[in-house]
Amino acid sequence: MATKRSIANEQEEPNVSEQERGVVAERDLVLVVDDHPVVRRGLVALLGAEPWVERVLEADSVANAERMAAEHSVRVAVVDVGLPDGDGVDLTRRLRAAYPRLAVLVLTMTAEPDLARAVLAAFGSFPSFPLDPSAASVEAPCAG
Numbered sequence: 001m002a003t004k005r006s007i008a009n010e011q012e013e014p015n016v017s018e019q020e021r022g023v024v025a026e027r028d029l030v031l032v033v034d035d036h037p038v039v040r041r042g043l044v045a046l047l048g049a050e051p052w053v054e055r056v057l058e059a060d061s062v063a064n065a066e067r068m069a070a071e072h073s074v075r076v077a078v079v080d081v082g083l084p085d086g087d088g089v090d091l092t093r094r095l096r097a098a099y100p101r102l103a104v105l106v107l108t109m110t111a112e113p114d115l116a117r118a119v120l121a122a123f124g125s126f127p128s129f130p131l132d133p134s135a136a137s138v139e140a141p142c143a144g
Contacts (some may be wrong), residue, residue, distance in 0.1 A: 027054035028075035033065040033091070034107065035084050043078060062086035069095055074102060081108040 030047050034040040037060070044056045057072060059065035062085045068074065077095060081088040092104045 027052055029054050029072055030056045031059060031065065031068055031072070031074045031077040032056060033059045033062075033077060033083065033088065034080040035060050035082070036080075039080070047078075060084075062088075062091045065091055066094070069099060069102070074099070077102060077104045079104055079106055081106060 030053050032040050032043045032047070034043065040058050040060065044058055047053050048056045057068050057074065059068050060083075062083050065077070065079070065083075069077070077092075079088045079092050079095075083091070088106060088108075092106055095102055096104060
């Protein structure tokens with residue numbers, strides 16, 4: 001997920017750490033969109049501890065998510081499907097159209113076939129297995 005750039009010269013010495021060579025990891029801004037405060041805060045805490053994450057923003061609705069995405073250079077969004085003022089799949093579609101480089105992980109607790117078809121039609125993939133509740137399972141799908 002995070003890319004690295006060197007601020008040192010191009011030649012790299014063996015057995016020298018990236019930090020000693022002046023390699024700086026560029027970290028990503030993440031937006032968590034969920035209307036349940038406990039879920040949202042849990043994801044914020046989990047993702048905020050990851051080295052590839054610069055900062056985690058929170059939104060509790062479609063309107064707040066669209067405003068946050070417009071105001072910040074968000075690189076990754078974790079979006080709940082069920083939101084009080086709209087649909088997370090529609091929100092994801094609009095975010096991806098407005099910000100093509102944005103990686104989105106659609107989050108839901110349901111495994112309804114119609115929902116899976118809607119996600120597949122819109123985005124081409126739907127992980128139908130329980131994801132490991134670690135930030136690595138958020139980073140992996142977003143790395144592409």
